[in-house]
Amino acid sequence: MFKPTKVQIVWSSGILAAVSLVLKKLIGYEPVTIIMMMAATAIAGAPIFKKALGALRYRIIGIDALVTIAVTGAVIIGEYWEAAAVTFLFILGDYLESRTIEKTRSSIRALMDLAPDSARVRRNGVETRIPPKEVVQGDLVIVKPGEKISVDGSIVEGSAYINQAAITGESIPVSRTKNETVFSGTLDESGYLAIRADRVGDDTTFARILNMVEEAQDKKAKAQKFLEKLSRWYTPTIILLSVVFFFITSDTRLALTLLVISCPGALVISTPVSIVAGIGNGAKHGVLIKGGEIMEKLGNVRAVAFDKTGTLTKGRPGVTRVKSYKTDGNELLRIAAIGESYSEHPLGKAIIAEAKKKLGAVVPPPENPRMIIGQGLAFFWKGKEYYIGSRKLFASEGIDISEHEKYLDSEEEKGQTAVIVGTSEGVYGIISIADTIRENAKMLVSDLRSQGIKNVVMLTGDNRRAAKAVADEVGLDVQYSELLPKDKVRVLKELGEKYGTVAMVGDGVNDAPALASADLGIAIGGAGTDVAMETADVVLMSADIGKLSYVVGLSRATSHNIKQNIVFALIVVVLLLAGVLAKTMNMSLGMLVHEGSVLLVIINAMRLMGYGRSKDRNTAERGI
Amino acid sequence: MTNKIYQLETVSCPSCIAKIESALKKTDGVQKSEVFFNTSRVKVEFDEGRVSSQEIKDRIEKLGYKVLSEK
Numbered sequence: 001m002f003k004p005t006k007v008q009i010v011w012s013s014g015i016l017a018a019v020s021l022v023l024k025k026l027i028g029y030e031p032v033t034i035i036m037m038m039a040a041t042a043i044a045g046a047p048i049f050k051k052a053l054g055a056l057r058y059r060i061i062g063i064d065a066l067v068t069i070a071v072t073g074a075v076i077i078g079e080y081w082e083a084a085a086v087t088f089l090f091i092l093g094d095y096l097e098s099r100t101i102e103k104t105r106s107s108i109r110a111l112m113d114l115a116p117d118s119a120r121v122r123r124n125g126v127e128t129r130i131p132p133k134e135v136v137q138g139d140l141v142i143v144k145p146g147e148k149i150s151v152d153g154s155i156v157e158g159s160a161y162i163n164q165a166a167i168t169g170e171s172i173p174v175s176r177t178k179n180e181t182v183f184s185g186t187l188d189e190s191g192y193l194a195i196r197a198d199r200v201g202d203d204t205t206f207a208r209i210l211n212m213v214e215e216a217q218d219k220k221a222k223a224q225k226f227l228e229k230l231s232r233w234y235t236p237t238i239i240l241l242s243v244v245f246f247f248i249t250s251d252t253r254l255a256l257t258l259l260v261i262s263c264p265g266a267l268v269i270s271t272p273v274s275i276v277a278g279i280g281n282g283a284k285h286g287v288l289i290k291g292g293e294i295m296e297k298l299g300n301v302r303a304v305a306f307d308k309t310g311t312l313t314k315g316r317p318g319v320t321r322v323k324s325y326k327t328d329g330n331e332l333l334r335i336a337a338i339g340e341s342y343s344e345h346p347l348g349k350a351i352i353a354e355a356k357k358k359l360g361a362v363v364p365p366p367e368n369p370r371m372i373i374g375q376g377l378a379f380f381w382k383g384k385e386y387y388i389g390s391r392k393l394f395a396s397e398g399i400d401i402s403e404h405e406k407y408l409d410s411e412e413e414k415g416q417t418a419v420i421v422g423t424s425e426g427v428y429g430i431i432s433i434a435d436t437i438r439e440n441a442k443m444l445v446s447d448l449r450s451q452g453i454k455n456v457v458m459l460t461g462d463n464r465r466a467a468k469a470v471a472d473e474v475g476l477d478v479q480y481s482e483l484l485p486k487d488k489v490r491v492l493k494e495l496g497e498k499y500g501t502v503a504m505v506g507d508g509v510n511d512a513p514a515l516a517s518a519d520l521g522i523a524i525g526g527a528g529t530d531v532a533m534e535t536a537d538v539v540l541m542s543a544d545i546g547k548l549s550y551v552v553g554l555s556r557a558t559s560h561n562i563k564q565n566i567v568f569a570l571i572v573v574v575l576l577l578a579g580v581l582a583k584t585m586n587m588s589l590g591m592l593v594h595e596g597s598v599l600l601v602i603i604n605a606m607r608l609m610g611y612g613r614s615k616d617r618n619t620a621e622r623g624i
Numbered sequence: 625m626t627n628k629i630y631q632l633e634t635v636s637c638p639s640c641i642a643k644i645e646s647a648l649k650k651t652d653g654v655q656k657s658e659v660f661f662n663t664s665r666v667k668v669e670f671d672e673g674r675v676s677s678q679e680i681k682d683r684i685e686k687l688g689y690k691v692l693s694e695k
Contacts, residue, residue, distance in 0.1 A: 051687065054687045062640070
């Protein structure tokens with residue numbers, strides 16, 4: 001059976017209606033004009049009629065049934081042009097609406113398209129290509145340059161640059177090598193990889209993000225719940241009004257026109273379209289916002305509390321300063337790294353990492369190394385015995401460090417751990433090590449301030465000195481230190497009472513109670529951390545904390561967009577009702593205004609899809 | 625009880641929600657049905673002994689909404 005597409009129906013009924021309108025103007029209501037109008041009505045009306053019948057079978061009167069009644073009525077009273085115009089506008093509106101709504105959902109569609117469609121696994125030494133669903137945990141997955149990774153897992157062989165845009169929204173590739181984790185949906189840009197599958201199919205981070213984004217888009221905002229109630233009440237009221245007019249005033253035309261405008265489409269659609277577009281925009285940038293209500297809250301945040309370790313800082317120590325006295329800085333670093341290659345201490349690892357970065361591989365291994373527990377270590381290199389460690393170590397070895405006391409004190413005051421390197425002849429240099437601040441932390445704090453969030457604080461379990469050092473560097477005035485997890489919850493409550501809506505930002509690992517108890521829990525670096533993804537209201541997939549200010553902006557833009565839509569839709573409802581009752585609006589004009597308003601609401605929501613684009617440019621210019 | 629989610633073609637008028645939901649609820653064997661307007665998805669909880677997934681799909685399509693996928 002020939003089944004015309006929506007487009008064909010719209011075009012054919014549109015052309016017929018247009019021709020009939022011309023005929024009406026030229027020759028008036030001649031049989032040929034009426035036939036044309038009836039044909040347009042029949043073509044555009046058939047799908048409406050069919051839907052109405054389908055619904056009636058379940059005793060439901062939908063908008064299709066109401067339009068069908070209105071159009072039938074129009075034909076009976078001889079308003080052929082009205083019938084043709086109303087059906088055509090309804091079907092055109094329906095087509096354009098689904099096309100444009102589709103666009104507001106395109107961000108998530110684009111994400112879905114990033115899903116891997118095949119996987120290459122090596123089983124018993126044989127490589128085969130299979131659908132990603134058939135990969136099982138523990139499989140060895142082979143990925144070649146240009147291919148998508150189809151599982152979450154750790155690299156057992158090879159290294160590559162990987163584009164993680166599907167997860168983090170960042171398209172600048174990151175380097176991943178043996179024993180590091182990679183995610184499904186990300187793209188191998190440069191190297192051969194063998195990956196041990198840890199999570200497959202629906203359990204992968206990518207699949208879970210998609211799932212969560214969809215669920216988030218379906219969570220109704222407060223405004224939406226209210227509007228749905230309103231429309232549930234509005235439609236029957238208008239129908240009743242129409243019946244009353246029909247029987248009491250026997251004004252058939254007015255009664256039929258009321259039916260046409262009885263569904264407040266723009267009003268009901270005003271909130272969902274904006275939320276879908278807003279959440280989709282977030283997902284594209286690697287940010288998961290769990291629903292419309294969260295958007296509303298996030299737009300109203302008055303205070304932001306940051307966790308320190310792992311949130312404002314990277315959570316692992318790094319060398320921040322090298323001060324050398326008897327040799328140059330790089331040489332000092334080399335000596336220290338040679339010694340530390342014997343130790344497993346985190347501070348030692350920081351020194352080795354810095355040496356590797358600056359000098360490449362550090363060889364040879366130290367001679368006769370010995371650990372001095374709690375103080376440091378000693379070793380020989382090129383015939384000299386070196387010491388690396390704390391003041392205690394140098395004191396117990398009887399080496400005078402009095403001339404460096406002042407420098408040591410000042411470094412420690414800044415929250416640094418000072419590691420002294422020297423021989424029995426004296427101090428060669430001092431290496432300062434501290435947990436390093438995340439790159440964008442400082443900029444974020446000032447961005448938040450410029451967005452009007454004046455109350456930005458830090459909560460940490462760490463000691464006062466370390467807390468102050470980080471707070472000073474990032475630019476926070478207030479920090480709460482030496483807090484136990486339950487203290488964090490209490491402080492958050494106090495902040496809430498004082499300022500209003502409070503957001504807590506953490507890495508979601510050791511601050512889950514605080515994230516859960518705040519008005520809004522925001523987790524950063526959420527990809528792969530289940531707890532964070534489950535408990536937080538907003539998840540920044542990547543470790544780029546700077547995105548927080550973008551999310552606040554996006555939420556505000558979305559809330560604003562919703563308000564514009566609601567106000568506009570309410571005005572349209574009032575105008576339509578007033579226009580129809582005052583008899584200045586006929587059936588086709590009513591339908592035109594109705595469909596036009598729905599389209600305008602959708603188009604307004606579509607503007608949200610572009611949010612953040614100019615911001616990306618700014619950060620690019622700043623060289624970040 | 626089986627839970628399934630059907631992805632429909634874009635649902636554009638909110639009155640569709642009530643239509644699909646109640647039509648499914650009146651179907652023998654369907655325990656619960658919920659239409660997610662924002663993403664055009666229908667979540668159905670049903671007894672596979674009494675109604676098949678195909679029948680549910682047919683029912684939705686008869687109402688005039690194409691089912692794009694199910695999971």
